[in-house]
Amino acid sequence: MELHEQSHRLNVIIGGSPPCNESVRSVKEFRRKAITAKRWPATPKTSPQITFSAEDTVGIHMPHNDSLLIDIGISDCTVTKVLIDTGSSVDLIFKSTLVKMGVSLNEMKPSVRTLTGFNGSSETMLGTIRLRVYAEGVARNVKFSVIDVRAPYNAILGTPWLHSMKAIPSTYHQCIKFPGNDGRIITLRGDQAAARDLLVVDVKHQKATSHVNTVAKPIQKIYPLRDEILEIVIDDTDKAKTVHIGAYLPDEMKDKLISFLKDNVSTFAWSTADMKGIDHTITTHELNVDPTFKPIRQKRRKLGPDRSKAVNEEVERLLGAGSITEVKYPEWLANPVVKKKNGKWRVCVDFTDLNKACPKDSFPLPHIDRLVESTSGNELLTFMDAFSGYNQIMMHPDDREKTAFITDRGIYCYKVMPFGLKNAGATYQRLVNRMFADRLGVTMEVYIDDMLVKSPKAADHIDHLKDCFLILNEYGMKLNPAKCTFGVTSGEFLGYIVTQRGIEANPKQISAILDIPSPKNSREVQRLTGRIAALNRFISRSTDKCLPFYDLLRGNKKFIWDERCEEAFDQLKRYLTTPPVLAKPDKGDTLYLYIAVSNAAVSSVLVKEDRGEQRPIFYISQRMTDAETRYSTLEKMAFAVRTSARKLRPYFQSHSIVVLTNFPLRTIMQNANHSGRLSKWAIELSEYDVTFQNRPAAKSQVLADFLIELTPELEQDLKLPSDDWILHVDGSSSIKGSGVGVHLQSPTGELLRQSFRLGFKASNNEAEYEAQIAGLRLARAVQAKRIHAYCDSQLVANQFSGDYDAKNERMDAYLKVVQDLTREFESFKLTRIPRGENVCADALAALGSSPADQVKRTIPIQHIDKPSITLSHDADEHVAAIDAPTAMDTSESIDQPDDSPPDWRIPFIRYLSNGEVPENKWEARRLKAKCANYVLIDGRLHRWTSAKVLLTCLNTEEAALAMAETHEGGAGNHSGGRSLALKVKKDGFYLPTMIADCDNYARRCDKCQRHASDIHCPTELLQTSTAPYPFMRWAMDLVGPMPSSRQRKYILIMTDYFTKWVEAKALVNITDKEVQNFVWKNIIFHLRRLSWLFGTMGDSLEHINAQKSTKQRPSRSHQQDDHRGN
Known part of the structure; x- marks a missing residue:
């Protein structure tokens, strides 16, 4: 062998x-x-x-x-x-x-x-x-x-x-x-x-083999499984007419497919002579040249012998096919020729100048990622390509001469749509969308001239091909047999390898990286990063892997390829030897998002559950800007989620997304008080169905890069919220009065700020103690358990710690009140800090001590009328502190009685507590957007105002009690509805329908109806009414008799109220007929605008307006004694 x-x-x-x-x-x-x-x-x-x-x-x-x-x-x-x-x-x-x-x-x-x-x-x-x-x-x-x-x-x-x-x-x-x-x-x-x-x-x-001066580990090239194909003859009279089919088709299906292809041999074009083109009545390509652009005739370029020969051969071929024709005196003129990748010459005219004069056709091209995903997972596929697809569409007759180009043989223009025109792709996509409108997304996918027939069941593939070929024959579009493959399970489509298992990286793109040596200059690094960008979807944490390459291209520093770059290059090559197979999400699938954050980049991977295994769908990675690197660690993780939502928007819109993380992202995203950007991101993410869960064990090796969410450096800097409430207090005493400021922060970052005015004289030390007591009472009211308090008073801090003795009777009484209050908490710690670190509480105290007429009521100022202590000289013990007024019951009940209206707070509480949302998608989206301004503190719903003041949310019964106390209580003054709503809001309460409810309450108040002042005056000052637009309102007057001129004694004058435009005419006699003719001729017919007419001629005006209303539209006439209104 x-x-x-x-x-x-x-x-x-x-x-x-x-x-x-x-x-x-x-x-x-x-x-x-x-x-x-x-x-x-x-x-x-x-x-x-x-x-x-x-x-x-x-x-x-x-x-x-x-x-x-x-x-x-x-x-x-x-x-x-x-x-x-x-x-x-x-x-x-x-x-x-x-x-x-x-x-x-x-x-x-x-x-x-x-x-x-x-x-x-x-x-x-x-x-x-x-x-x-x-x-x-x-x-x-x-x-x-x-x-x-x-x-x-x-x-x-x-x-x-x-x-x-x-x-x-x-x-x-x-x-x-x-x-x-x-x-x-x-x-x-x-x-x-x-x-x-x-x-x-x-x-x-x-x-x-050429020698190398370095020793590196071998990089093994791995290629995905590809279908074997067979070349078959489909025309018995011409053995050269062959197409490719899958080698592993069952014999019965193979016979059916071959018989089908033989019956449709006319659908293929074996040469340009077989290509008849699309009928011009169906579509043509129009340039739509901007007439303001001056036509440009390019100068003839000198070509070498080989190039000139290639151009002449191409011209001869196009003339034989009828694709071009000779033209004389063209306004636009261009030059040909570019070199093809395989070493052959391909004529392509340089239409750069012409394209600049053509507006862009905004017809949308399909998203490649969506097409590739819809193609994977099918049992059988057929890949087809049109034969010179662009040349099958005719040029519009008026635009043919604009495509003229110059050669050694003469000047020619295209009769068909050539390559290189600006909007050629949009024209072709518009045609195929029209042709396969009922098949796209079902049995076919088309991207310009790349066509694919897909069949989830192999038995249906022949029928799907018949439907496709029927449309092709109807429109006269021809296929290129050399680029068509029928009945395979996998193949290359739009740069990806699509199989029944999923989407695989193109081995050509992988080889383009594996075969190149280490870059020697910046241009080669740019070439490398460009090739990496084509595979970003398959590369886990690509920015982190390629960070050394990107750093080489930043700035104008000297190019140095060091060991760090070489190590990253080798690591990238080894990763690409076993690229992941990406899955396709099915309708209704819940997708999972893993995120990872480093010092320079944020990365994520979207996965789906497939028979107990997590399969990746899409990898993304983005380098952070200089400002983004200074975000806190939790903000960077939230930024990773927001970046994923933007880059993977189609997936987020179509599926429920579960973000898997072991950090409290859900808490900070639902409570956006930490920073304005978090609030903006929370509102942006509220559009989607996004939930947060703790990470389970990874179920796939392709998720190995996401096992660690944070780098060790970031994990050390991460500050997770503690269970302690942070309390800052300060007291202020001056000649004008005394005030107290309280600044309370929850473990999750919510802020409560209160300012109090003391209604009695107090020393600085007493004001400091009053501040401490007010802060502790506020913490008790919100059911805080663990308190860490800060104050800038040395006396209060040292007396509480026992370093100072409270020798003064009043100080001793205040100290015991503070100690009694601290026993109600599980943990309490008091720390003295410099005044410069207690700025917020100090400002609130100064606000409370300022005169009432000098304070803008942005933050409500409450009053403490009496000291928090009571001294008794006849008793040995001091009396305990006076408790604050008893607040209303704040317990929440989710289950409402049958006879009470539903509580509007329930959906907010359910979402903020356990992430429960309504079943309706749009209601859920609206709820998430609204919840960005709400926070749940110990089971009680609160709402943030624009001034970052926290308001307690009330139900209907609590709101009625608050309105009654404010309107007609001990301090009530029976104010109006809007004023009542503002007072309730300043008291720290909120209801969505507060203004309408307060207005209705004030209107129903019996005492207000009986004793309110009855003032009869207009709602606003009287003012002159003006015309809103030109020629709407006219004033008419008659002047005369005057000395006659050609028997004319009178002058009829009309003036526009808006522009002061004047129309006048001399008259012999004053009759209705004369006045009517003047108005119709000079005003209505000439200016075509008349809505209102004022003047002293009552009968004539009524007659004119009556005719006007019957002929055109209803109009109103007003008589005005004082005609000098203009």
């Missing part, structure tokens, strides 16, 4: 089908049995002894290190150069060997398992096949693993065949011994000469 050139040698092979079940549990159990057999060995069965002696080396050249190659019978053939490999756990046979043996590949059972070599490189199996192997009369049924690689051997027999034969090989003695059927030991000699032949070829191959 023919000896193939050696590409690599697998010294140890692991994989195939193990001698147990293929589950991980079974393999582990199989391993434990080996350990058990070693510890407690069983008595072996007796067998013939096999020995080797010096006699076995007779006829062998010594010394040697040759491999053991034997000749053996496989099926009906004698196969030479079969390697005996004790390091292989599978028996291998190569596809080329089976073809030479004449074994049908239909007998092979497909398999997607991989074989792994000693260095970690792997090969994908085509399948397995059982063949009869004969060795010196001893036969065994051997299960071979079939692979399609070039190798110097025809087959490899590993431990499965050796163990089944109970054979002992010896490479030193160049033989293998095993017991025969009768128990005698049989010796099978190796072929040392064949081994030396392989050595000669290997040495020659190494000599021909």
Whole structure:
């Protein structure tokens, strides 16, 4: 058999089908049995002894290190150069060997398992096949693993065949011994000469290989499984008319497909003569040149002999096909020629100047990612390409001469749509969308001239092809048989490999990276990053992997390819040897998002659950800007989610997304008080169905890069929210008054700010204690458990810690009140800080101590009328602090009584507490957007105002009580509805319908109706009414009699109120007829605008307006005694 050139040698092979079940549990159990057999060995069965002696080396050249190659019978053939490999756990046979043996590949059972070599490189199996192997009369049924690689051997027999034969090989003695059927030991000699032949070829191959001055680990190229195709003749009269079909189709379907293709041989174009083109009544290509652009005639360019010959040949071909025609005196003129990739010349006219004058056609092209995903997962596919697709569409007759180009033979213009025009792709896509409107997305996918027929069930594929060809024949579109493949399970489409398993990276794009050497300048690095960008969807955390390359291109620094770059380059190549197979999400699937954050980039992967395994759908990665790198760690993680939502918007819109993270992202995204950007991101994400869950164990090796969400440096900087409430207090005392400021922050970042005005004289120390007491009461009201308080008063802090004695009677009383309040909390700690670190509380205290008329009521100021202590000189003990007024019951009840209206807070509380949303998609989206301004504190719903003031949300009953207390309570003044709503809001309460409810409450108040002032005045000041637009309102007046001129004594004048435009006419007599004619002729017919007419001529005006209303539209006339209104 023919000896193939050696590409690599697998010294140890692991994989195939193990001698147990293929589950991980079974393999582990199989391993434990080996350990058990070693510890407690069983008595072996007796067998013939096999020995080797010096006699076995007779006829062998010594010394040697040759491999053991034997000749053996496989099926009906004698196969030479079969390697005996004790390091292989599978028996291998190569596809080329089976073809030479004449074994049908239909007998092979497909398999997607991989074989792994000693260095970690792997090969994908085509399948397995059982063949009869004969060795010196001893036969065994051997299960071979079939692979399609070039190798110097025809087959490899590993431990499965050796163990089944109970054979002992010896490479030193160049033989293998095993017991025969009768128990005698049989010796099978190796072929040392064949081994030396392989050595000669290997040495020659190494000599021909260029030397390198570096040593690197080999990068194994791995290609995805591709369908084999067969070339068949579809026209018995012309054997050259062939197409390609899948090689593994069942015989019945193959016959049907061939018969179908023979019946539709006219759909293919074998030359330009067979291409008739699309009827011009269906579509033509129009340039729509902007007339403001001056036509440009390019100067003729000099071409070399080879280029000139290629242009003349192409012109001759196009003239024969009728695609071009000669033209004289063209306004636009261009030059041809670019070089094709395969070394041939291809004529393509330089339409750069013409394209600048053509506006862009905004007809949308399909999204490539969506097309590729909809193509994968089908049992059978057919790939088709139109024959010179653009040239099948005719140019509009008015635009043909604009496509003129100059050659040695003359000036020609295109009659068909040429390549290179600006909107050619949009014109072609518009045509195919029209042709296959009922098939797109169902049985077909089309991207410009690339067409694909897909069938989820293989049995329906012929019918789908018939529908497609019926449309092609109807419109007269021809296919290129050289680029069509029918009835395959996988193939290349739009740069991807689509299979039934999913989407695979294009091996050509992978080879483009694996084959290039290390870059030597910035241009080669740019070429490398461009190739990486084409595979970004398949590369996990691509920005982190390629960060050294991107750093080389930043700034104008000197190019230095260091070890860090080389290591990243090698790591990238090894990753690309085993690229992941991306899955396709199905309708209704819940998708999962893993995120990872480093110092320079954020990355994520979208996965789906498939039979207990998590399969990736899309990898994304983005480098952070300088400002984004300064985000806090939790903000960076939220930024990763927001970036994923933008880049994967179609998936987020169509599926429920679960973000898997072990960090409290849900808390900070639902409580956006930390920063404005978090609030914006929360509102943006509220559009989608996004939930957050803790991470489970990863169920796929392709998620290995996302096992660690944060780098160690970021994890050290991460500050998770604690359970402590942070309390800042301060007191202020001055001649104008005393005030108290309280700043309370929840563990999740919500802020409560209150300012109090003391209604009594207080010293600085007393104001500080009052602040501490007010802060503790506020913390108790929100049911805080653990408090860490900060104040800038040295006296209060040291007296509380016991460092200072409270000798003053009032200070001692205040101290005991504070101590009594702190006992109500699980934990309390008081720390003194400098005044500069207590700015917020200090400002709130200063606000409370300011005069009332100087304060803008942005933050409500409450009053403390009496001191928090009461002194009694007759008692030994001080009286405890006076409790604050009892607040209303804040307990929440989710279950409403049947006779009470539904509580508007329930959906907010359910979403903020456990993420529960309404079933309706749009209601859920609206709820998430609204919840960005709400927060749940110990089961109580609060709402943030624009000034970041926290308001307690009330239900209907609580709101009615709050309105009653504010409107007619002890401090009420029976204010109006809007004023009442503002007062309730300043008291710290919120209801969505607060303004309307307060207005209705004030209107129903009996005392307000009885005693309110009855002031009869207009709602606003009277003002002159003006015309809103020109020629709407006119003023008319009559002047005369005056000295006659040609018997005319009177002047009729009309003035527009808006523009002051004047129309006048001299009259002999004043009659209704004259006035009507003047108005119709000079105003209505001339200006075509008249809505209002004012003047002193009542009868004439009424007559004019009556005629106007019957002829045109209703109009209103107003008489005005004072005609000088203009």
